Amino acid sequence: MKETLEALLQEALGKIEAAEDGRALQEVRVSYLGKKGPITEVLRGMGKLSAEERPKVGQMANEVRDEIKTKLDEKEQALEDIRVAKQLEEQKLDVTMPGRPIEKGTKHPLQAVVEEVEDIFIGLGFSVAEGPEVETDYYNFEALNLPKDHPARDMQDSFYFTEELLLRTQTSPVQARTMEAHNGVGPVKVICPGRVFRRDNDDATHSHQFMQIEGLYIDHNVRMSDLRGVLDSFVKRFFGENREIRLRPSFFPFTEPSVEVDVTCALCGGKGCRVCKQSGWIEVLGAGMVHPKVLEMSGFDSNEYSGFAFGMGVERLAMLKYGIDDIRHFYTNDKRFLAQFKRV
Numbered sequence: 001m002k003e004t005l006e007a008l009l010q011e012a013l014g015k016i017e018a019a020e021d022g023r024a025l026q027e028v029r030v031s032y033l034g035k036k037g038p039i040t041e042v043l044r045g046m047g048k049l050s051a052e053e054r055p056k057v058g059q060m061a062n063e064v065r066d067e068i069k070t071k072l073d074e075k076e077q078a079l080e081d082i083r084v085a086k087q088l089e090e091q092k093l094d095v096t097m098p099g100r101p102i103e104k105g106t107k108h109p110l111q112a113v114v115e116e117v118e119d120i121f122i123g124l125g126f127s128v129a130e131g132p133e134v135e136t137d138y139y140n141f142e143a144l145n146l147p148k149d150h151p152a153r154d155m156q157d158s159f160y161f162t163e164e165l166l167l168r169t170q171t172s173p174v175q176a177r178t179m180e181a182h183n184g185v186g187p188v189k190v191i192c193p194g195r196v197f198r199r200d201n202d203d204a205t206h207s208h209q210f211m212q213i214e215g216l217y218i219d220h221n222v223r224m225s226d227l228r229g230v231l232d233s234f235v236k237r238f239f240g241e242n243r244e245i246r247l248r249p250s251f252f253p254f255t256e257p258s259v260e261v262d263v264t265c266a267l268c269g270g271k272g273c274r275v276c277k278q279s280g281w282i283e284v285l286g287a288g289m290v291h292p293k294v295l296e297m298s299g300f301d302s303n304e305y306s307g308f309a310f311g312m313g314v315e316r317l318a319m320l321k322y323g324i325d326d327i328r329h330f331y332t333n334d335k336r337f338l339a340q341f342k343r344v
């Protein structure tokens with residue numbers, strides 16, 4: 001019996017040693033330690049042994065079984081270690097490899113222009129105000145000296161929700177709102193950027209929705225020359241030092257006198273070309289001295305206070321500054337267009 005068990009042990013250890021994977025090990029485990037295995041058989045046959053031999057053989061059989069078990073477990077662990085080591089080796093991460101770049105968006109050119117204009121006017125002592133896009137008939141028209149039957153309303157036909165509520169056609173209603181908030185006490189010095197809406201036939205230079213920046217300065221003794229000075233320094237900062245402005249008489253119901261402001265054409269430097277229609281000038285904004293009636297309606301004493309106002313189209317500023325030939329580029333969100341405004 002002893003010899004048989006000793007031989008079994010050596011045989012099993014040899015097979016464990018030779019096993020190359022988990023499956024081979026499992027086979028060894030089943031064949032030596034299983035219910036039909038040789039060790040179980042030895043234990044079963046113990047009945048035939050003498051009472052003296054029985055415990056010795058029993059003990060030895062148990063020792064052999066434990067030894068095989070231990071060796072099996074050790075080998076199993078060793079195989080697992082090898083497998084993990086191999087996997088780690090194969091799946092090694094190269095952390096020095098450059099990552100995939102994250103594509104960054106860009107500031108929309110209209111937003112960039114608004115911020116640049118804001119910066120320039122903040123530098124001139126203005127602050128930034130905003131008003132609602134859904135506006136009342138009162139602020140959009142009446143408070144700006146455009147009573148209900150005024151013919152100048154025709155130029156700014158809009159989208160009405162009710163008789164009294166519409167999408168604002170201009171940022172000028174923010175003038176009235178800001179003045180009201182000041183309770184007749186100056187100075188008032190604001191610019192107001194925002195969206196405006198008009199019933200319009202969309203083409204390369206017109207859109208039913210666009211942006212404006214309104215300016216308003218009310219104080220004692222504000223004069224036309226102040227308007228000219230402020231606009232001149234704005235244009236020089238925004239378009240370049242070599243640009244000049246020109247004031248032409250015009251009409252707005254809420255300013256008197258009213259002017260259109262032109263800038264020297266960037267393309268020809270004022271000599272005249274196709275873009276400026278040979279005039280050497282390009283129109284950029286409307287402006288004027290705030291009409292006394294408008295001051296009074298919003299609570300300012302027109303004998304004590306005077307002021308100027310202006311309104312410019314943001315798309316137009318951007319198109320002139322960057323040489324953009326179609327207003328629709330701003331709204332179609334084509335990345336090839338937008339990416340050109342990336343700041344490096």
Ligand code: PHE
Pocket residue numbers: 169170171172214215252255286287288309310311312
């Ligand atoms: N609101 C006018 C427009 O949209 C522009 C403007 C503003 C004119 C302020 C004079 C003063 O055409």
